[in-house]
Amino acid sequence: MEPAPAPTLRTLLGHPELRLSLVTAEDALPEGALELPVRWVHSSDLVDPTPFLADDLLLLTTGSQFAERDEAGVTAYVARLVRRGVRALGFGSGVHRLGPPDELVTACVEAGLALFDVPYDIPFLAIARAHAEAMAAHAYARRTWALEVQRALAVAALRPRGLEATLAELARRLGCWVGLFDSSGAIAQEHPEPLPHGGEAVADAVAELLARGTTASRSLDGPDRTVTLFTFGRSGQLKGVIGVDLSPIDAEARAVITTAIAMAGLSLEQSEQLARGRRRMHTQLLASLRADDPALARRTLGALPPAPMLVAVAVGAPVDAVVGWFERQRAVGGTVSFVAEDADGLTICLGSSSRALLDQVSERFGIRMGVSEPAEYREFAHAHAQAMSALQRSGGDGVIEYHDVGSGGVLDALVSSETRTLARTRLAPLRAHDATAGYELERTLRVWLEHDAHSEQTAAALGIHRHTLRTRIAQAAALLGSDLTSFPARAELWATLRAAG
Structure with a gap:
């Protein structure tokens, strides 16, 4: 003390x-x-x-x-x-x-x-x-105390969970609350117990400090406490924020806190190096899973999410933050997950019973992700393809289920931005004619094909004479340069109309 x-x-x-x-x-x-x-x-x-x-x-x-x-x-x-x-x-x-x-x-x-x-x-x-x-004796005692605490922090940093042990020791020595916020602004550790009240104001201040991106400190004065926040990490590459519920903070206490901040930064730097190696390993394990072979991943990791599992793919996600978030879910709730990055984006594998976590991570980090249907590990490649398809075929936000976008049939699945551009180019002469002449050749073709090219049924549906229908079909065929009397030509036209939208 x-x-x-x-x-x-x-x-x-x-x-x-x-x-x-x-x-x-x-x-x-x-x-x-x-x-x-x-x-x-x-x-x-x-x-x-x-x-x-x-x-x-x-x-x-x-x-x-x-x-x-x-x-x-x-x-x-x-x-x-x-x-x-x-x-x-x-x-x-x-x-x-x-x-x-x-x-x-x-x-x-x-x-x-x-x-x-x-x-x-x-x-x-x-x-x-x-x-x-008396002042000299007090100053000497303070300096002696600071040196003793700094040695204790150095010893704590050598323990298996060095960062946690260091912050717990800092809280014990200062006799106050100490909190660690990660680079996303989420509270990662609190010692000796959670802040009883005022946590929202502290979290808002942490978010502001991290948004600036520069090393800084800030004090929040409350009715019964003063929480001081210290960023750590380099400007532009902040690792997080340490909060201390202590007032006043003299030179010796500040030196002790500075030592803890330096150790936290070093610990996180080492952790990041280990994390980079772990991510490279997970990328290799993902390749094995996509080959429908989970044996290597099980031997390496010891456990995979329980089957049936879900595969989610997100593009442009903050990898470090998402990986850290899922690691905290495992530490707190025991949820086993597998997260890896490759050329297709960030792949997340969870047991199907943990589906709600995908909504939480999507909302927290503002990312889009496609999600497969439940599958066994022998079908991992197929599940991954479903997740990719859901992500690519929907323009929506948040979590996109393959089941929701996969019900449109094979033709819809074949539609891509390239296919859509090609289809609209193919129909451009037809649409230009309709715009200038005031006809409805494109609509006529759609209704005609929907009625299996039956003239009388199509004419009745359009409310025109069958001779008018034949004239329109002939005009459309001439504009498109296509012989619509054959089934392949009609099938291609139907696919073109579906792709063009």
Whole structure:
């Protein structure tokens, strides 16, 4: 744990050799006034010493500046000290008068300023020296504590789960909450327990820091806590954010936190190197699975998602973030998954009972993915082809089921952007004629083919005479340069019309 806090007014009053006595009743002071740290001790008999004072100090005076019964002047004097941030006022008794004047005692009580009496035989220098020695001892204890904690963090980093052990040790040594957010802004670790409240504001601040992409820190002040956030990693390549629920953070605590941040960055860098090697291995295992041979993957990984399984393929997905997300699902919920990247995109394999995770990851990272029907591992290649087909044949967002896009038949499955362009080019003369002449040759052909080229049924469906129908069919055949009396020509025309849309 941390050493004792910095010397306070109560610490100074506790020195028996100084024999200092509090004049202002403690219950008349603001709560905790005697526990506030005192930076330094200064002496002055000026009417207005505030231009020469620093914050959080203790002022000593002999009272020579006070005129007899100048109540207004004394009140103004005390008010100036309070505004300047003076912690307490010590009155040197016996130099000009025995004990502080009543006007000063009253003014200090009304202003909530601690007033204490300094015996005549105690020099101000002795008080300043006692406080300086206490400050030096505290500074030495803090530096010793910081070195000890840094050594403890280094030892923790060598444990099997080094990053987790390091952050747990940091939380224990600082006696506060410590959280780790990954590069996506998700909370990855919390020690010793989750932040009780205010987590949403902290998460929003983390997202803002990561969006900037530069190394930075930020403090969030709440009603009962101050959470300080520190990014780690290089600018443009941030690895995440570490949050600490600690205030104030002095130089020693900041040095300890900086050490933990450096170790976290090193640990994640090593983890990323291992992850890159693991991704290369998974790519090779994916090739084996796509050959419908799961034996190598089972021997290497020890376990695959239970069959029947689903295969999903996503293009343009943030690989590291998605892999990390599924690893957390396995650590938290025990869900076994297989994620690998190859030239076709990111392949995700899950047991069919874990289908809902695909919706979650798609929504979280804003990615499109095609999903196969449930299959056994001996059908992995077929399932992968289904997922690719679902992704390519649908322009929708989110998770696209092969079952939903595979019901259009073989002709729809053959349609691609190249086929669609070719079909529209083939029909361009027909559409141009319809646009200028006001005819409906394309619609006539569609209805004619839908009625198996029966003239009377088609004419009735279109509401025209059968001779008009024959004329339109002949015109369309001439524009297309095709003999529509043969079945192959009619079949090709039907495929063209379906592809053109």
